[in-house]
Amino acid sequence: MPEFRYGNAAVHYGDNGNGTPLLLLHSGGSSGAQWRKAGEKLTARRLLTPDFYGYGGTDGWDSDETLQHDDQADLVVAALTHAGLADSTVDVVGHSYGGASAVRMVLRELANVRSLVLIEPMLAPLLAEAGEKKLFGEYEFLAHGFLDRIRKGDERGAWAFFIDYRNGAGTWNGFPDKTQMRFLGQSEATYQAFESNLANPTSLDDCRTLSLPVTVVCGEKTTAPDRRVTELLRDTLPNAQYVIIPDAEHMSPLTHPEAVASIIETHMARIESGGWS
Incomplete structure (x- = not known):
């Protein structure tokens, strides 16, 4: 696993395979290793799986300032740079906590992101904004x-x-x-x-500006708040597709890795063929 220094932190990320770069961002309480099973089905891709601050092999956040999703997004971009992909087009998959950081990365235009797959992204403040x-x-x-x-x-x-x-x-x-x-x-x-989830500044108006292709993924048996967030994204993002994983709860990359990999591959095939509409 590659390692580099970013600020005061040692940062680890996985870098496996060849082909189109695909950045996979993990959930809270996990690490880049959560993508191992799904990654076994994505053999045609170069998979980048960074560990966020405090997870896996990456050092913890050492500032007195409250950690924000923007800080995690900056860390991810540093990993892309270390991997030689600073100027490359990438597609991004984000699950839960990682989905929220992926959205911040795109909103701030930190990398050349072509498309997103958001698996129940942790954007709970949208519920409050929507009156839920x-x-x-x-x-x-x-x-x-x-x-x-x-x-x-x-x-x-x-x-x-x-x-x-x-x-x-x-x-x-x-x-x-x-x-x-x-x-x-x-x-x-x-x-x-x-x-950082509670302090996430991402708004519904922000989501309306995301014109890139997005596949929003929801587990059939997930919690009501997580489901409603995905529905808000489905109805707000201007260029979104919506997919439900049968029988899955929130942790679908771990419990349903083959289904998750299939959704990612379908998404990528449509992007690469020009078939997204």
Whole structure:
């Protein structure tokens, strides 16, 4: 895995395969490794899978300033530059937290992004803007449930609350110790991720300016707030297609990697053939 220095941080990213560059941005509580299974089906692509601040092999955020999605976007662009792709056209896939950072990267025109695949991007503030108070309140319940437990020093309780919300009651207790320890090692990074999610400045008006092709992906069995965010994007983005993954919840790149890879390949084939409409 390539490594370089960016500011005070050591940054790691995966760089595998040949062909058209495809940038894959991971969810919170994960790393670039979350794309391994889906990547096995994307063999015709050069896959770039950076680790965000505090995840995988990348050092944590060391500033007193609150970490923002813009900071993660800057980090991703630095990885593209290190990979020799600063002036190249790239297509970007972003899941959850990574989807929010991908949108910031495009809005700020930090790279030559041709198209996006957004898998349930973490854009919960759009719910508040759209008047979806109940659904935004559900996301706030999740975010503050994690943040408040961390502030009280209850890391295990924070992760049990978060993991069980995402995957069903009892999931955390069913994890082996090794898996629990991996999550516990990401407590600070995930705390910062929730803060950056709540502070994300992306608006519906911003989304209306994104004229590039976007495939918006939603799991059939995801949570109501995540589903509604994807619906808002479907109805707001000027050049969007909408795909539902049957039986999938929020973590579809891990639970349904073949379906995710198929959606990405279909998206890419349409882009490359000029068949997007």
